[in-house]
Amino acid sequence: MTQPLPSTDDIDIVDLRIPCRAEWVALARLSVAAVASRLNFSIDEIEDIKLAVAEACTNAIQHAHGSPYIEIKCEAMPGALRLSVRDYGHGTRPEHIRSRDLTDERVGGLGVFLIRSLMDEVDYQVHPDQGTLLIMVKRLAN
Amino acid sequence: MERTLDIKVNVREAQGDCYIVELSGEIDVYTSPKVKDAIGDLIDRGVYNLVIDLEKVRYIDSTGLGVLIGGLKRVREHGGSVNLVCTNPQIRKIFDITGLVKIFGIFESEDAAMKALV
Numbered sequence: 001m002t003q004p005l006p007s008t009d010d011i012d013i014v015d016l017r018i019p020c021r022a023e024w025v026a027l028a029r030l031s032v033a034a035v036a037s038r039l040n041f042s043i044d045e046i047e048d049i050k051l052a053v054a055e056a057c058t059n060a061i062q063h064a065h066g067s068p069y070i071e072i073k074c075e076a077m078p079g080a081l082r083l084s085v086r087d088y089g090h091g092t093r094p095e096h097i098r099s100r101d102l103t104d105e106r107v108g109g110l111g112v113f114l115i116r117s118l119m120d121e122v123d124y125q126v127h128p129d130q131g132t133l134l135i136m137v138k139r140l141a142n
Numbered sequence: 143m144e145r146t147l148d149i150k151v152n153v154r155e156a157q158g159d160c161y162i163v164e165l166s167g168e169i170d171v172y173t174s175p176k177v178k179d180a181i182g183d184l185i186d187r188g189v190y191n192l193v194i195d196l197e198k199v200r201y202i203d204s205t206g207l208g209v210l211i212g213g214l215k216r217v218r219e220h221g222g223s224v225n226l227v228c229t230n231p232q233i234r235k236i237f238d239i240t241g242l243v244k245i246f247g248i249f250e251s252e253d254a255a256m257k258a259l260v
Contacts, residue, residue, distance in 0.1 A: 022170075022171040022172040023172050025170055025171055025172060026148070026168065026170065026172065044231075044232065044235075047232045050201070051201075051203060051236070054170060054171075054203050055203060055204055057171075058170070058171040058203065058204065058205060061171060062171075110204035110207055110208065110240055111203070111204040113240060114203075114204055114236070114239070114240065117239045117240075118239075
C-alpha cells in the first residue's frame with residue numbers, strides 16, 4: 001500500500017541534468033548511489049537504486065528521440081528516496097510501457113521489468129511529444 | 143565527450159570447440175556494444191559453445207542481459223549453448239528476478255560451466 005511521504009520541509013533535493021547519451025548513464029547511477037548512501041540504505045538496496053535509475057536513463061536514451069538531456073531529481077527524505085527521471089523526447093505511448101513476459105526470451109521490456117521489481121513505487125507519466133516523467137520511490141527496509 | 147570504456151573482454155580457446163569470454167568491469171548501455179561485438183565475432187567464426195565468465199563484472203543492466211540473450215539465441219540456432227560463470231550475489235539476483243536463470247546455465251566456476259557444455 002502506498003504510504004504518505006514526508007512534508008517538503010523534511011526533503012533534501014539534489015538535481016542532476018545529463019546529456020541524453022549512453023556515456024553519461026554511469027555518472028547518473030553513481031551520483032544517485034551517493035545520495036542513497038546518505039540515507040542509510042543497505043549496499044544491496046543502493047545497488048537496486050543504481051540499476052533502477054540507470055534503466056530509466058537507458059529507456060530515455062533509447063526511446064526519447066530528440067530529447068537533448070535527461071533530468072534526474074533526487075528527493076532524500078526520512079525513510080525514503082524519491083527519484084524523478086524526466087526526458088523531453090517524443091515520448092513512448094503509455095500502452096507501450098510494459099514489463100516483459102518472463103516466458104519470452106526476447107530482449108525488450110527487461111528494463112521496465114527491473115525498475116518495477118526493484119523499486120517500491122513506480123509511476124510513469126507520458127506526455128506525447130513532451131517527454132516522459134518516471135517517478136520511483138525506494139523506502140528504507142526498517 | 144567520450145568516456146573510457148569500463149569493460150574488458152578477454153577471449154580464449156578452451157577444450158573442445160568451446161571458447162571462454164571473460165568480462166571485467168561494468169556492462170551498461172555504453173559498454174555493452176563491445177561485449178556484443180566480441181560474442182558476435184566468435185559466432186561469426188563458427189564458435190557455438192561459449193562460457194561467459196562474469197566473475198569480474200561489477201555491474202550489469204538490461205542492455206547487458208540483452209546481449210547475453212541475443213548471443214544465446216544465435217548459438218542455439220546452430221545447436222550450441224552459452225553457460226555463465228557468476229557468483230556475485232547482486233548480479234545473480236538480476237538473473238533470478240528476470241527469470242533468466244531458467245534459460246542460462248549458471249555455474250560457480252569456469253570448469254563446471256565447461257563440463258556442462260561438452
